[in-house]
Amino acid sequence: MTALALSTYELTKRFGAFTALDGVSIEVRPGTVHALLGENGAGKSTLVKALVGYHQPDAGAVLLDGREQAITSPVVARQLGIGMVYQHFTVVPGMTVAENLLLGRGRLPAVIPWREVRAELENFMSSTPFRLDLDARPMDLSAGEKQKLEILKQLFLKPRLLILDEPTSVLTPQEADEVLGVLRDRAHAGDVSIILITHKFREVMAMADDVSVLRRGQLMGSHRVQAVSPSQLGAEMMGLEGGDQSTEAMTPAMGRTLSAEAPVRLRVQDLGVMGDRGDRAVSDVSFEVRSGEIVGVAGVSGNGQRELMEALVGQRERARGTVWIDGELYLASREQNQRLHVRSLPEEPLRNACVGELSVALNIGLRRFDEAPASRGGWMRLGVLRSQARTLIDSYGIKTQGEQAPIASLSGGNVQRAVLARELDGDVRVLLVSNPVFGLDFAAVAEIHDRIMAVRNQGGAVLLLSEDLDELLKLSDRMVVMSEGRIVHACPTATADRHLIGAFMAGHGHSATALRQEAA
Template sequence: MKLELQGITKAFGPVVANRDIDLVVEPGEIHALLGENGAGKSTLMNVLYGLYQPDHGQILLDGAPVRFDGPGDAVRAGIGMVHQHFMLVPVFTVAESLALGHEGPGPLLDLDAARRTVRELSDRFGFDIDPDAVVEDLPVGAQQRVEIIKALSRDASVLILDEPTAVLTPQETDELIGIMRELAASGTSIVFITHKLREVRAVADRITVIRRGEVVGQADPASSESELAALMVGRSVTMQVEKAPAEPGEVALDIRGLTVVTDAGTVMVDEVDLQVRAGEVLGIAGVQGNGQTELSEVLLGIESADAGEISLYGRDLLSQSVHQRLRGGMGYVPEDRSTDGVVSSFSIAENLVLDRYDDPAIARAGTISPRRLAENAEEQVAEYDIRIGSVHDPISTLSGGNAQKVVIAREMGRPLKLLVANQPTRGVDVGSIEFIHQQMVAERDAGTPVVVISTELDEVLALSDRIAVMYRGKVVDVVPGDTPRDVLGLMMAGVPAPEARAQAATHETALAAADEGRSIAAERQERLAARDGATPANPRETR
């Protein structure tokens, strides 16, 4: 199905989210949509999906104008969407989530059919999803896979993926890219919204760049990441974190024998020993679900430890409440901002003081001063370049990346003795990632111990002075921050560091030989094609 958007304009009061946007997506094409947080990408897709009505412009499918008064109309027309923020009911099972909105004429749901569909798609694409699992019990990455299964089950001819990899591990991302290629090869048109330039270059056939609500140009997928980043934000962007060598001081955070066991008896953190010094960044790498979340939550106090000790500058943390830890100088960026980082119905200004509502700079005698609240918000918004209409707007009006910057500003906008950041740049554009990384390095240079937990190996490598790799609740090893990416990848699968280095070296030698062989084969294929007048291979098939 060919999709065309012609002159789409959408405004919210004085804020123009989309201005006269044209977009064409051909059948079987993977069309990437790039832009900063708040550039208008999600708004444009919400117009396409029938969630918003355009103020001007029209949508065409195979050349015929269409109007969608709601998502139901879009789905019936063959358009599916995987939203940036999950559209799942926490207490439903996966099968119930799939059946929601597709009930039959009778009073009962055909959950057996929904289970079969979940199993079929899960087996086909390697999603490993139990149809009877309750959504709220699934980790974030698994919930994202449920959203993808929902969209795939509708037989969509046009599939919108709005930041689908924001909560996926590198391995899951590679699997999704394979799924996208398979769908495109079968004729499905895909609109792919992401901030991750590596993914765009790997899978996109064409790229459209939006800046501040307007199309600013088309980009070649063969362009470098620096070129794409500059087109996105309108300036050159440093793709590497610039930092001086760390000058670690005394041991600040000391974790010994930490163990966390779930109510069902599963050991999520298994006798972990870690030390973080003042003035260093300790990165924690690992496939999601290997204990990193539980470790970060124990540090804040929202999860209980079953054994072990944690101290910060010699003071026992486990005996302190969450409030005491925050007042004692801990900054905490949660893994899932929408659930644990913000209150969606509160204003931006209120979300910027969620964990310091009784700060004398904001409140007197337990009463928050509206003037001081607004002043604090205006300062934070300006310092962290948060794109908003008004500080009094609900935070739910912000893009995901700007909401993340609200969390970052709140946690780093005060003196800290420890910063724990879990997925600090999830769903954030390259320009904002650059800024957030600079702030975290500045925090390190000011002498603060920093713990960064991320499934993004590039982020771990860019920020870390040392890296601890977790697998099945244990720390496989702690290695230098310049450890090669492929070695870390093997360690994330549980391979000890020395063995991982040996395997990586062997693999690199084999790859070099294979690349040489592929090069010779490609040259031969080109010569034969030139001789026979054959059509060159589809570029997507050779990626």
């Protein structure tokens, strides 16, 4: 067995007065998959960064195969046999797969003997679970293929301990099962030990042998997966007493009051949108969203969802097609948004929906700064805006040093809450939402989901774009799947088949149709 045994003893890391990691002791058995669960800010990233040498702990120790090691840099971690696949891609887009694999080694000779290296890489690729063209460039690969390349870069270095940070966030369900299944098999064969950071209970229960839960820098518990339930893990993540609460019960009941006669609020007809490179990103997309309904849009990142949302909210020009709101041709003007009560909650709100240097009060007031009572005689009344902001800050639990603090000084979850407060203040008839909880902690996710559902239950029409299939299955009434800029599948969520949806997400529409017919 070459897999490493890893233990941390009372590992502690402080940043000034803030303790990010507080006496954490975990044990990763050799040849197993050990999952790490926890909210954002729970200490997961700090822990693994200490393991790969980016952070030096203030107290405690790291033991590999029972011997204490000082991991002072990523280079030392690599020499000790520790590798890490990061949540965001680190491949070089303009280099080939072969060049990216070789680059992972670090030091390279001035002249690379490509004939020998090519033979070595082809031999390596023949033994790997994922096959990629050595001459392909990452810019031409799908998101799932890029993630596989990230994993191959680490496997090429033959790590004894591999850390995976949210490795399935850009994968279809089939790809996720394939990737994690192959890595689990390698671990069980004794080739490598794996630490898996994930927020998906399904992955923990299906793929992990052990699981540790962190909360606010402290270890809440470590368990054999066979001996623990998702409800207990969810309770530990939230700091609840006992473990008999279901994860669904942690949020208010999400009642559904569908009406078959509900009017169409949003209609998109034959929409075409160009991408950043001048190619067609969205082709002939048509769908409807009715009052009191959430329509979810599923798809692997890079299949036109971002361009679709930008075209709907007016951030990108429409090449063709029409959009209608309550029967009126919709051009996404400010006047129409106010009159038709159209609101949006974009991905990365600090970049797409805020002015970072402006105060929280002014950002919350962007929707109504030119309307009474915030405006009088063409003059903006800052006192009124601040008063309105204080009310919404209190109502939405926005953690800030005050309404006059720059919104860029807030955490990601609190920026999201501030934008949510602005967009949901008042009557909302159409809500356009894109990856609303990306990167947010467990509690913030539940709160934002509740507020989206409240819009729907009050008769609003919600279009929800998300790369998290579990989120779509939980919230949506109907789902459509986008692949290569087109809608390739649609179904009621109540009858949705996860693997069938995944096949369409991966672009295997013909195979998915055949599978469905065979099942019938």
